Amino acid sequence: MKKILLGTFLSVAAFTAAQQETPVYLDDTKPLEERVEDALSRMTREEKVAIIHAQSKFSSPGVPRLGIPENWMTDGPHGIRAEVLWDEWYGAGWTSDSCIAFPALTCLAATWNPEMAALYGKSIGEEARYRNKNVLLGPGVNIYRTPLNGRNFEYMGEDPYLASVMVVPYIHGVQANGVAACVKHFALNNQEIDRGHVNVNVDDRALYELYLPAFKAAVQEGKAWAIMGAYNRYKGEHCCHNQYLLNDILKRDWGFDGVVVSDWGGVHDTKQSIKNGLDMEFGSWTNGLNWGASNAYDNYYLATPYLKLLESGEVTEKELDDKARRVLRLAFRTTMNRQRPYGSFGTEQHSLAGRQIAQEGIVLLRNNRQVLPVDLAKAKKILVVGENAVKPMTIGGGSSSLKVKYEVSPLAGIQARAGKEAQVSYLPGYASPAQKEQDVKDAKTPQQEAIDYAALRSEAIQAAKDADVVFFIGGLNKNEGQDCEGADRKELNLPYQQDQLIEGLAEANPNLVVVIISGNAVAMPWVNEVPAILEAWYGGTETGNALASVLFGDVNPSGKLPFTFPERLEDNAAYAVGEYPGNGEDVTYKESIFVGYRWADKQKNKPLFPFGHGLSYTTFEYGKAKADKKTMDENGCITFTIPVKNTGKRDGSETVQLYIRDKESSLPRPVKELKGFKKVKLAAGEEQLVSFTIDKQALSFYDDTRSEWVVEPGKFEALIGASAGDIRAKVTFELK
Ligand code: BGC
Secondary structure (H helix, E strand, O other), X not given: OHHHHHHOOOOHHHHHHHHOOOOHHHOXXXXXXXHHHHHHHOOOHHHHHHOOEOOOOOEEOOEHHHOEOOEEEEEOOOXXXXXXXXXXXXXXXXXXXXEOOOOOHHHHHHHOOHHHHHHHHHHHHHHHHHOOOOEEEOOEOOOOOOOOOOOHHHOOOOOHHHHHHHHHHHHHHHHOOOOEEEEEEEOOOOOOOOXXXXXEEOOHXXXXXXXXXXXXXXXXXXOOOEEEEOOOEEOOEEHHHOHHHHHHHHHHHOOOOOEEEOOOOOOOOHHHHHHOOOOEEOOOOOOHHHOOOOOOHHHOOOOHHHHHHHHOOOOOOHHHHHHHHHHHHHHHHOOOOOOOOOOXXXXXXXXXXXXXXXXXXXXXXXXHHHOOOOOOOOOOEEEEEOHHHOOOOOOOOOOOOOOEOOOOOHHHHHHHXXXXXXXXXXXXXXXXXXXXXXXXXXXOOOOHHHOOHHHHHHHHHHHHOOOOEEEEEEEOOOOOOOOOOOOOOOOOOOOOOHHHHHHHHHHHOOOEEEEEEOOOOOOOOOHHHOOEEEEOOOOHHHHHHHHHHHXXXXXXXXXXXXXXXXXXXXXXXXXXXXXXXXXXXXXXOOOOOOOOHHHHHHHOOOOOXXXXXXXXXXXEEEOXXXXXXXXXXXXXXXXXXXXXXXXXXXXXXEEEEEEEEEOOOOOOOOOOEEEXXXXXXXXXXXXXXXXXXXXXXXXXXXXXXXXXXXXXXXXXXXXXXXXXXXXXXXXXXXXX
């Protein structure tokens, strides 16, 4: 009726247009899958092939004819990468792409606070959205198998439960902005050496119990819209086109309906990419014919070679439709979501978020004689030593390198906080050689040959004798061979002769505070000579302010280690079983499920600092733990409670950890496994009852003989404590 009436007033053309209904795919009141099918039915074969591979370093085409926009991806995972040229890795020279750098993911994991993960995801998602990126290449959740892995700083530690709990809110936060989180690198990418081809042999128990859970949580609880395949191989197939990982586990078993994005250059074969679950190809260096040619996107494995196979009838459009559907879903969830917010970039709010996360992640490893926090009423002469006090750490490290709006160095943070109350002086004490690869070249950075370590050291030690307190700020950095993509570390010890320097400083001054900035565990042969040690991670834009607020006691540290610090490399499982980095072709995870604290427990090794360890400026007392029942039904739950009291004079937060031990089992199991944690804020003198409720999932293990998770009746123990090495209470219970 309405249409007929309109017709009487309109021209014929306008009348026809008015008559046309909004196409289903453009109608956001329609269910997602209907829109996907409608869009797909309108697309040509060429259009479908076009949307599944890159058109530039970080983008892929949309369907202009249908008004479906391009996809623009960005690294990830700690901030929004600077714009690069269309077909180059070089910066595009924009003046409006300086981001806020958030702390590295190891620092986020060290907060043990899912609220911090939510804040992180929300903030970085807003930055991505403002920059018009619809896919953020992160977060990373590969398990920390060896402290030598150059990319551990981009991941969330050694424990699958901790990483699972922390990854979910990050994803929710990002995706609330209409930006897809692309969780990486799926899977078994646990070293950089030989990463492009190494074939990982891992038993199913370790695969399911350690290496997959955080990805599964990301998919099933986080509802991640994208996942990135890894460079390495598993069962002989590259992970970017891997039948077992992508088709069987990810898509079939876990029901993943998003896109599998290749790692950049991780694709090696057209037919395997078609069949084995890859959806979008990026960063390929093209095939032999046009190897390295510029703008060779048409030569991508999923470009012309795919079209040729379709034309010859060697493959049908079945797989192509599935891939295109997934890319369409991505578009409807992100670029075509008209409700998505506009985002914000480089804001004060994001700086504050980064600072808060950095502060909560800093771990107080040791604090003898209460050297920390430093009282500015007494410490009038402060000496800061170490290159990391001044070295920008948001630059370097590989693909996570950032161009930042600003970065407060530790020295600047300390100076700002001390103000006129103390005299702060600085000496380098050591130096690292210049890097060729990094985005910013600093003319002051010395060449290796030119560094006179002995002179730098003695100058610092001499000055230390005269100071009230010495802050040594060192650790690793983002140079190749340290915490950096593309290579692994060569040793557990600190580089650049820092051990000798620390020993000298400790002898020269009793009030030495060692601050390690790293994304990895380091050996500390001087541990007993140094009264106070902090692990400060890579803190991002606000790193110096965050550190200063902990050093001077404005913030009471509450971070806990997300991985074990072994005393020696020989105490790390991968190293001990002789299976790292493999033989150049294969690496076999012979230690199986015994990674990190699981290995330390099994070997009865006392680590330098255990998983979950972290002190506070106050003290916490744990009371007696109780269970609400003695026997748990198979389909029931059990609740444990424990009173925890702040017995010191300062307010503080404690992360109370629940580990479960299976006392009798048909298969070998770790001595204990993390199955719950809670971070509680306690005012001085306050006591709270902390409770944990678990079900049978927390008691189960992956039975590789049956290929399923099983739970066996019998006796279990709940171990509650302040770290994996500091269990304060136990309760025994039984599963019927
Ligand atoms: C890295 C990815 C990254 C990609 C794009 C690769 O080298 O492994 O993590 O997202 O490059 O920069």
